[in-house]
Amino acid sequence: MKFRVDExxxxxxxxxxxxxxxxxxxxxxxxLEVGDGIARVYGLSNAMAGxxxxxxxxxxxxxFNLEENSVGVVVLGDYLGIxxxxxVRRTGEVLSVPCGDAMVGRVVDPLGRPLDGKGVIxxxxxxxxxxxxxxxxQRQPVNEPLQxxxxxxxxxxxxxxxxxxxxxxxxKTGKTAIAIDTIINQKGEDxxxxxxxxxxxESTVVGVVEKLRSQGAMDYTIVVxxxxxxxxxxxxxxxxxxAAMAEYFMxxxxxxxxxxxxDLTKQAHAYRQLSLLLRRPPGREAYPGDVFYLHSRLxxxxxxxxxxxxxxxxxxxxxxxxxxxxxxHPQGLKAPHEHRPDDIDGLYHRPHGRxxxxxxxxxxxxxxxxxVMRFKDSGxxxxxxPVIETMEGEVAAYIPTNVISITDGQIYLEPDLxxxxxxxxxxxxxxxxxxxxxxxxxxxxxxxxxLRLDLAAxxxxxxxAQLGTELDAATQRQLDRGARMVxxxxxxxxxxxxxxxxxxxxxxxxxxYLDNLxxxxxxAFEEALLKHVGDEFPEVVKAITDTGDLPDDLxxxxxxxxxxxxxxxxxxxxxxK
Numbered sequence: 304m305k306f307r308v309d310e311x312x313x314x315x316x317x318x319x320x321x322x323x324x325x326x327x328x329x330x331x332x333x334x335l336e337v338g339d340g341i342a343r344v345y346g347l348s349n350a351m352a353g354x355x356x357x358x359x360x361x362x363x364x365x366x367f368n369l370e371e372n373s374v375g376v377v378v379l380g381d382y383l384g385i386x387x388x389x390x391v392r393r394t395g396e397v398l399s400v401p402c403g404d405a406m407v408g409r410v411v412d413p414l415g416r417p418l419d420g421k422g423v424i425x426x427x428x429x430x431x432x433x434x435x436x437x438x439x440x441q442r443q444p445v446n447e448p449l450q451x452x453x454x455x456x457x458x459x460x461x462x463x464x465x466x467x468x469x470x471x472x473x474x475k476t477g478k479t480a481i482a483i484d485t486i487i488n489q490k491g492e493d494x495x496x497x498x499x500x501x502x503x504x505e506s507t508v509v510g511v512v513e514k515l516r517s518q519g520a521m522d523y524t525i526v527v528x529x530x531x532x533x534x535x536x537x538x539x540x541x542x543x544x545x546a547a548m549a550e551y552f553m554x555x556x557x558x559x560x561x562x563x564x565x566d567l568t569k570q571a572h573a574y575r576q577l578s579l580l581l582r583r584p585p586g587r588e589a590y591p592g593d594v595f596y597l598h599s600r601l602x603x604x605x606x607x608x609x610x611x612x613x614x615x616x617x618x619x620x621x622x623x624x625x626x627x628x629x630x631x632h633p634q635g636l637k638a639p640h641e642h643r644p645d646d647i648d649g650l651y652h653r654p655h656g657r658x659x660x661x662x663x664x665x666x667x668x669x670x671x672x673x674x675v676m677r678f679k680d681s682g683x684x685x686x687x688x689p690v691i692e693t694m695e696g697e698v699a700a701y702i703p704t705n706v707i708s709i710t711d712g713q714i715y716l717e718p719d720l721x722x723x724x725x726x727x728x729x730x731x732x733x734x735x736x737x738x739x740x741x742x743x744x745x746x747x748x749x750x751x752x753x754l755r756l757d758l759a760a761x762x763x764x765x766x767x768a769q770l771g772t773e774l775d776a777a778t779q780r781q782l783d784r785g786a787r788m789v790x791x792x793x794x795x796x797x798x799x800x801x802x803x804x805x806x807x808x809x810x811x812x813x814x815x816y817l818d819n820l821x822x823x824x825x826x827a828f829e830e831a832l833l834k835h836v837g838d839e840f841p842e843v844v845k846a847i848t849d850t851g852d853l854p855d856d857l858x859x860x861x862x863x864x865x866x867x868x869x870x871x872x873x874x875x876x877x878x879x880k
Contacts, residue, residue, distance in 0.1 A: 330393040334358075335373060337385045340534040341580045342376045344391045350374050353433055355398045356391050360384040363414070364391070365398045365536070368581045375581040377536035379414060400544045402551035403428035407495065410512055410526040413537045413544040418528060419512075430547040432540055436603035443609045445711075448742045449561065449686050452488030452799020453481060455729045455792045458751035458809055459758070460714055463742025464559050464684040465607030469706055471691045471698060472716030477727050478690050480796045481714065482563040483511060485688065487518045488799035489561060495552045496524040496561045499545035501538050502569030505530045514797065538573035546604050546685070553608065553683035560683070562605065566690035567598055571702050588701050599709045602687055610682035612660035614667075617674050698733070712736040726793055732759045746806045746853035750813050754788070761785025780818070787817040790825040803847040804833050807861065810853075816865050828872060835868050 332346035342364060344356070356364040356376055362385065368375030378385065379398075401415040403426040410419040417424055445463035462468045462485075470478045486496045498515075500508045508528045515521045525548055529541035542564045549560040564570070571594060578591040586592045660675045667673065689710065691703050696718060698707070707713055712735045721728035740748045764782055768774060774782070791812045794800070800808070808829050811817060817825055837844055843864070846857060853861075 332374075332391045332393075334385060334387055334389045334391060336387060337378070337382055339580050340378050340382050340536050341577065342378055342382065342385060342391075343373045344376055345373050347374050347391065347393055350393055351397070353397045355394045355396050357394060358385050358391055359389040363398075365540070367577065368583070377539070377577055378534070379536050379540070382534070398432045398540070399429040400432060400547050401426050401428065402430050402548045406525050406548055407523060408521050408525075410508075410528060412533070413527060413529050413541040415544070415548075428551060430551055432543045432547055433600070434547065434550060434604060436600070437606055437608065441609055442606045443682075444741070445607050445738050446741050447607070447684075448744055449485075449494070449559070450488055450492075450802060451481070451485040452801070453484055453727060454794055454800055454805050454808065455727055455731075456481070456714060457743075457802075457805055458747055458792075459731055459755040460712065460729070460734050460736045461738065461740070461742040461747070462686065462688070462736065463607075463738045464686050465605060466712075466736075466738050466742060467602045467605050467687040467689070467710040468736060469689055469691060469710040469713035470716070471693060471703060471707070471713050472728070473693050473696060473718045476716040476718055476721045477796075478692070478716060479511070479565055481716075481727055482565055482688055482690065483514060484797060484799050486515065486524060486561065486563070487520050487797060489523065490519060492559075494523065494559045494561055495549065496520070496563070497527065497545045497549045498524060498563045498565065499527045499529075499541050500565055501529050501541050501567070502531050502573070503528075503565070505532070518797065535573040535576045538570060539577060542567065542570055542601050546601060549685050550604065553685050555680055557608075557678070557680045557683040560685045562685060562687050564601075564687065564689040566692050567601075567706060568690075568692045568702055571597065590701065594702070595705045595709075598689070598706050602689065602706075602709055605685045605687035607684040608682055610656070611678045612657050612675055613678065614660055614664045614673050615676050617672060619674070619676060711738055724793075725789060726796070731755050732762060744802060744806075744851035746802070746847055746851055747809075749853050749858075750806065750810045754809070754813060758785060758788060761789070784815065784818055786822060787820065787825050788812050790822055791817065791829060793826070801848070802851065803844040804837075806847050806853060807833060807836050810858075810861060811865050814862065814865075816869055828869075831872065832865065832868055836864060840864060 330347060330349060332344040335343040335345050337343075347356070350356070350366050350369070352366055352369055354366045356366065358364060358378070358380075360381065362378055362380030362382065364376040364378045366374050367377045376391070400413070401424060405424050405426040406415070409417055409421065409424060411417055411424070415424065445465045447464045449462050449464045449466070451457055451462060456462065460468075470481055472478050482498070486498060489496055498511070500511070508526070508530065512521070512526055515524055515526075525545075527541055527545045527548070529538040545562055545564065549562050552558040552560050571590065574594065574597055575590050579585060579589065583591045657675060657677070664670050664673055664675055689706060691706050693700060693703055697703070698715065713733070715730045715733040716728045717730040718728070720730065736742065761781065764778060765785070768782060791808060811829070811832060817828065820828055843857065843861065847853065
C-alpha cells in the first residue's frame with residue numbers, strides 16, 4: 304500500500320488549522336468522612352447551599368451545611384460506595400428534577416428516576432427542587448372549588464383550587480383514604496395530581512398505585528415514592544420534588560394541580576435525623592430551630608395564579624402562549640388606564656382581568672378586528688393536601704401545631720368516630736376551612752350553610768343526653784335529625800360522589816325528609832333516591848351539574864320529586880326484595 308505524502312500533509316494541516324484548545328476546569332474536593340447518608344467534603348470553598356455535587360461512584364449529593372473548613376453534604380444515592388479521600392465535583396447547578404407530560408402516569412423516586420419498570424422517562428424539562436413562592440401580586444383569591452367527592456368535606460369543609468388544607472389525625476384513621484378519593488374524583492376535571500408517599504412501606508405504595516390504576520386515575524397522576532427503606536435524604540426532598548413536578552403544569556401550562564404530601568410528619572423526622580448528623584443545634588423535641596421553615600417554604604408554593612389577558616387579532620389561536628401577542632397596536636393607540644413608562648407604541652402589559660382588557664378594547668376604533676384572550680399559561684393553581692399524623696389525638700404537638708399555623712384549615716379525623724363506624728371520621732368541631740363558602744358551589748352553599756354548626760350542636764346534645772336526663776320534644780327532634788345526618792354523611796372508600804348526587808342527598812336530609820325514617824334505612828333511602836333522580840329526572844342532574852346552582856324553582860321541583868319518591872319508598876323496597 305502506497306501513501307501519498309500530499310494527502311497526509313493536507314489532513315494534518317487541516318487538523319492544525321481547526322484545532323481549538325479545550326480546558327476542563329472543575330472545582331474538586333475530597334471526602335473527609337462519610338456515614339449514615341452524610342458526607343463531609345473539604346476543598347469546595349465556593350459551593351452554594353442546595354447545589355448538586357457529583358461523587359466518584361456516580362452518586363449525587365446536595366450541599367446542606369456551609370462550614371468554615373468543609374461543607375456538609377446529604378448523599379442522594381449509595382453512600383456505602385463512597386469512601387474517605389474520594390473526589391467530589393461541583394456542578395454549579397442547584398438540585399433539580401425532571402418534569403413534563405412524560406412524567407404523568409409514572410411512579411418515580413424523588414430524583415425522578417422510574418420505579419415502575421416502564422423504562423426511562425425521556426423529557427427535556429427540569430425544574431429546581433426549591434423555588435421561590437409567588438408574591439401577592441402574582442396570586443388571586445381562592446374562589447374555585449376543588450371537589451373531593453366526599454359529602455362531609457365538600458358540604459362543611461370545602462377545599463378550593465390553590466388552597467392548603469391539612470388532613471390530620473391518628474394513625475389508621477383514614478387520612479390517606481381521603482387523599483386517594485380526592486384524586487379519583489378529579490377524573491375528567493383536567494387536574495394533574497401528584498401523590499408523594501414519604502416513609503411508607505413499598506407494599507402500601509404499590510396498593511395505592513394499583514387502586515389509582517383500576518380507577519383510571521393514573522392517567523393524570525404522578526406518584527413520587529420515598530419508601531421507609533430509602534435513606535433520610537430522599538425522604539427529606541420528596542415533597543419538594545413533587546411540588547416541582549406540579550409547578551411545571553401550573554406555571555408553563557396554566558393548569559390546575561393537586562399535591563398530596565403523605566405525610567409531612569415523616570419528612571420532619573428525616574430532617575431531624577439529617578440535622579443531628581450534621582451537628583445542627585437541636586431545639587424542641589430535638590428538631591432544629593428552622594423546622595417551621597421546612598414546611599412553610601413548601602406549602603407557600605401552593606396558590607392560584609392571576610389570570611392574564613391581552614387584546615389580540617381575532618385570528619389568533621386560542622392555544623397560543625406567545626406573550627408578545629397583543630403588545631403592539633398597528634395604530635399606536637395607548638391604553639387609557641394602562642400607560643406605563645415602558646409602554647412602547649401601544650404596548651399593553653399584562654391586564655389584571657378580563658374587564659380591564661375589554662375596557663381597553665372598547666376604546667379602539669377598529670375593535671372588531673381584535674378580541675380579548677387569556678394567556679393559556681396564566682391562571683394555573685396548585686392545591687396542597689398535606690397529611691400530618693398525630694399521637695393519641697394530640698393536635699397541639701410541635702409539628703402538628705407548626706403545620707396548622709401555615710395552612711388554610713384542617714380536616715381532623717377523630718379516632719373515636721372512626722372506631723364507632725363513622726367513615727370518614729371527620730370531627731366538624733375541630734375541622735375548618737378558612738376559605739369557606741368561597742370554595743363552594745352555589746347549590747351546596749344554599750343547602751349546607753348551617754350543616755356544620757348543626758352537627759357540632761348535635762355532638763354536644765348527644766353527650767348531654769347520655770346523662771339520662773329527660774329531653775323536651777324540640778331537643779329530641781334535633782337529636783333525631785343529627786343522627787340521620789351523621790348516617791347520611793357516611794361514605795364508603797373509593798366511591799366519591801359527584802356534585803349533583805351530593806346536593807340531592809344533603810338536600811333531602813337538611814329539609815327533614817329523613818326524620819321519620821328508621822336509622823338503618825337512611826343509607827338504603829339515599830341510594831334508591833339518587834338512582835331514581837338519575838334515571839327519571841336527568842334534566843335536574845344536568846341543571847345542577849352545568850350551573851352549580853339550585854334556584855328556587857329547582858328547589859321546589861326537587862322537593863316534589865323527593866316527596867313523591869318517599870311516599871312510595873316502602874313499596875319499592877319491598878319490590879326489590
